Structures are given as structure tokens and as C-alpha cells.
Amino acid sequence: MAHNPDDAALVGRCLGGDNAAFDKLISRYKRQVFSVIYRMVRNPADAEDLAQDTFIKAFRALSSYDPKFPFITWLFKIAHNTAIDHLRSNKAQVLSLDIEESPLQDECFDQTLMDSIDALSDKSMIDKALATLPPVYREILALRHQQEFSYSEISEALGIPEGTVKIRLFRARNLMKEKMLTLGYPGP
Amino acid sequence: MNCHQAYEALQGLIDNSLNKKELVEIKTHVRNCPACKAEYRALKMVAEGLDRMPLYETSPGFNKEVFRRLGLEYKPQRRPAWQSLAMAAGLSLSVFWLTALAAALPTLLMGAKAYKLTQWLHHPELILPSFQSAILKSGLAAYQTLGFAAKVAGWLLKSSALPTQMAVAGLLALVLVFITMRFFRPQTSL
Incomplete structure (x- = not known):
């Protein structure tokens, strides 16, 4: 992920009362924040509200931002908590981490399944498969593949250990493969 | 490395997070194991x-x-003034080249005879109202400039063949369009 060194200076200007600097920060990151939240909540209107909530909370907490860390990971931490709170309040399905993130099991490779994945290159199919995943899997895939966050940046943004990041990514990608097949992509 | 270890390492391979030793091990394993190779291809696709x-x-x-x-x-x-200017310049150039290419299309498709048949276009004011005539003349000016650019391209390529020259000019147009589109970063609305 491209970390913008100018962010800390903009935060400093915001703290000094320069609201135009905050406007710049919003413009710089609103698409990223909105896109990841949308991946989680799957509703454009809710996603936009939650993305705005994220920036409002960020503005009010700017004095607690530590410029040693990238602003974007700090912002995504707020976005993550905001989206998770929303999902919980709506009693949406949030992944049970105890079950899903147990240590990796020894799994057999299914040659038929793997070969049929070769046919999968349709972007809309990726979207459909992604939509069926639990929110936290959609979120981590968006952070890794859409935002190009590193393991450590994801760890920082989500407040989870790097090991958990790897396991969650592993599970999310494997689930994606399975979902793609159940969406009707033919085997060999 | 066995298949179980490889299964986990494949994720690192996808994420480009392995060290040199791990990279050599997983690549060697994948090369010799059809199941892991299929798994890698599947993960890569996803x-x-x-x-x-x-x-x-x-x-x-x-x-x-x-x-x-x-x-x-x-x-x-x-928006900073330089950005607006750059965008306007990029758009103008793109439109210019595309107009020129469109004007040259009959000649490209039908050869020099078609060009001779359309010589009347050099004097459109004789048969068209002034506004349309001006537009046609602009198109012709663009076409002639393109012809000059194509000749330069041909000289650079040591080739006098019209198709080669026009192909290079077309490529230039595409490059200009691409550069301009980069300014207008495409976004997806919901």
C-alpha cells in the first residue's frame, strides 16, 4: 500500500484548525474507506453513512493519532470498528472467530475442484462469490487485494496478530474457491 | 517440503511474503507435485x-x-490550475488525433484513389454553409498534420509504406488517449 508521507503534515494542520487539510484527507481516502466498508455491509447507503461516521470519528480523535504509524491504517482501524458495530447492531452474521480460525487442518487436494477453478476469470463472478462470504472475510480480502495492505498493516488496522491475518486470508481465499464452484462454474 | 507444508506456503507465494529459501522449496515442490500445482493455479486465479x-x-x-x-x-x-491545463491539453490532443485518424480512414481502407475522389473536400465552401465548411476544413488540417506526423514516423522507421506510417500515427493517438484517461482515473459508482 502506498503510504503518503504528507498525511502526518495534513493531520498537524487539522489540529492547528485548518479544516481544508481535513477536506484533503477525506478526498484522499474516502474511496478506499467507502469501498472496504461497502464490501462488508453490502448496502451503498449504509456504507456511505458508515464511511462518513469513520471520518467524523477520525476528526474527533485526531489528537490521538501517532504519526509514527501510517494514517491510512489508523483510519481503517476506525472504519473496521464502525462497520463491525453496525453489523452487530443489525444482528448481521459476523464470523465466529473461535470456530473459523482454529489451526489449519491437513486437507486433501481435490484435483477436480482445482482444475475447474482455471476457468474462473469472470469479474462479476468474483463479486458474486465475494458477496456470499462472511463480512470479516470480505474485509480482509479487500484490504489485501484492493488496498494492497501488507500483513502487518492489516494486523494494525484490524487489531489482530499477523498469524491471525494469515489464517484468515487463507480461509477467505479457500472459501472463495468453494463459493465460485457452487455458483455454477463447471468442472472438467 | 511435503504437501501439507506446501499448502500453507502457497498462500505466502501468492502474497509474495516468502524468504528466498522458502521460495526455492515451494517452487521445487510445486514443479514436481501436480496437486499442489493445481492448487497454486487455483489460488492465483482467485x-x-x-x-x-x-x-x-x-x-x-x-x-x-x-x-x-x-x-x-x-x-x-x-483543482490546481496545472492539472486543469494538462487535462484540457490531453483531451484536445486526443480529439485532434482521433479526428485526423477518422479523416484518414477512407484512404487507409480504399487506397489513394479514394483520397483523389475526395479532393473536393479541399474546397468545401463551394457546396456547404460556412459553419460546416469550417468544421470540414479543420478536419482536413488535422488530416494534413497527421500526414506530416506519419511521414516523420515513416522516416524514423525507415519505411515509406503508408500502412506503417498510419499505424505509428494511430499508436500515437492511442498513447495520447491513454495518458489523458490516466488523468480521469476511472471510478466505479454503485
Whole structure:
């Protein structure tokens, strides 16, 4: 992920009362924040509200931002908590981490399944498969593949250990493969 | 490395997070194990699909609404003048080249005879109202400039063949369009 060194200076200007600097920060990151939240909540209107909530909370907490860390990971931490709170309040399905993130099991490779994945290159199919995943899997895939966050940046943004990041990514990608097949992509 | 270890290492391979030793081990294993090779191809396919996920655009009043909810006065940012100029220049050049290419298309498709048949276009004011005549003349000017650019391209390529020259000119047009489009970063709206 491209970390913008100018962010800390903009935060400093915001703290000094320069609201135009905050406007710049919003413009710089609103698409990223909105896109990841949308991946989680799957509703454009809710996603936009939650993305705005994220920036409002960020503005009010700017004095607690530590410029040693990238602003974007700090912002995504707020976005993550905001989206998770929303999902919980709506009693949406949030992944049970105890079950899903147990240590990796020894799994057999299914040659038929793997070969049929070769046919999968349709972007809309990726979207459909992604939509069926639990929110936290959609979120981590968006952070890794859409935002190009590193393991450590994801760890920082989500407040989870790097090991958990790897396991969650592993599970999310494997689930994606399975979902793609159940969406009707033919085997060999 | 056995298949179980490889299964986990494949994720690192996809994420480009392995060290040199791990990289050599997993690559050696994948090369010799059809099942792991298939798994790698499957994961790679999924990852590449996910890499193409678009960024979505927010509504136009997003910033203003955040400021309103914060109880702050909103003063919209202005695009820097150099960016506006660059975008205008890029667009103009793109339109220019595409117009020139369109004007040259009959000659490209039908050869020099078609060009001779359309010589009347050099004097459109004789048969057309002044406004349409001016547009046609602009197109011709663009075409002639393109011809000059094509000759330069041909000279650079040591080739006098018209198709080669026009292909190079066409390529130039595409490059200009691409550069201009980079300024207008495409966004996906929901």
C-alpha cells in the first residue's frame, strides 16, 4: 500500500484548525474507506453513512493519532470498528472467530475442484462469490487485494496478530474457491 | 517440503511474503507435485480476480456532508490550475488525433484513389454553409498534420509504406488517449 508521507503534515494542520487539510484527507481516502466498508455491509447507503461516521470519528480523535504509524491504517482501524458495530447492531452474521480460525487442518487436494477453478476469470463472478462470504472475510480480502495492505498493516488496522491475518486470508481465499464452484462454474 | 507444508506456503507465494529459501522449496515442490500445482493455479486465479476489485466512488456531496455533520463550514477545494491545463491539453490532443485518424480512414481502407475522389473536400465552401465548411476544413488540417506526423514516423522507421506510417500515427493517438484517461482515473459508482 502506498503510504503518503504528507498525511502526518495534513493531520498537524487539522489540529492547528485548518479544516481544508481535513477536506484533503477525506478526498484522499474516502474511496478506499467507502469501498472496504461497502464490501462488508453490502448496502451503498449504509456504507456511505458508515464511511462518513469513520471520518467524523477520525476528526474527533485526531489528537490521538501517532504519526509514527501510517494514517491510512489508523483510519481503517476506525472504519473496521464502525462497520463491525453496525453489523452487530443489525444482528448481521459476523464470523465466529473461535470456530473459523482454529489451526489449519491437513486437507486433501481435490484435483477436480482445482482444475475447474482455471476457468474462473469472470469479474462479476468474483463479486458474486465475494458477496456470499462472511463480512470479516470480505474485509480482509479487500484490504489485501484492493488496498494492497501488507500483513502487518492489516494486523494494525484490524487489531489482530499477523498469524491471525494469515489464517484468515487463507480461509477467505479457500472459501472463495468453494463459493465460485457452487455458483455454477463447471468442472472438467 | 511435503504437501501439507506446501499448502500453507502457497498462500505466502501468492502474497509474495516468502524468504528466498522458502521460495526455492515451494517452487521445487510445486514443479514436481501436480496437486499442489493445481492448487497454486487455483489460488492465483482467485487472487488475480480479487486484485481487479474496483474502488467505488462516493456520492458527490460526501465531503460536504461530513463537514455538515461535524458542524464545520465547508469550502470546496479547487483543482490546481496545472492539472486543469494538462487535462484540457490531453483531451484536445486526443480529439485532434482521433479526428485526423477518422479523416484518414477512407484512404487507409480504399487506397489513394479514394483520397483523389475526395479532393473536393479541399474546397468545401463551394457546396456547404460556412459553419460546416469550417468544421470540414479543420478536419482536413488535422488530416494534413497527421500526414506530416506519419511521414516523420515513416522516416524514423525507415519505411515509406503508408500502412506503417498510419499505424505509428494511430499508436500515437492511442498513447495520447491513454495518458489523458490516466488523468480521469476511472471510478466505479454503485
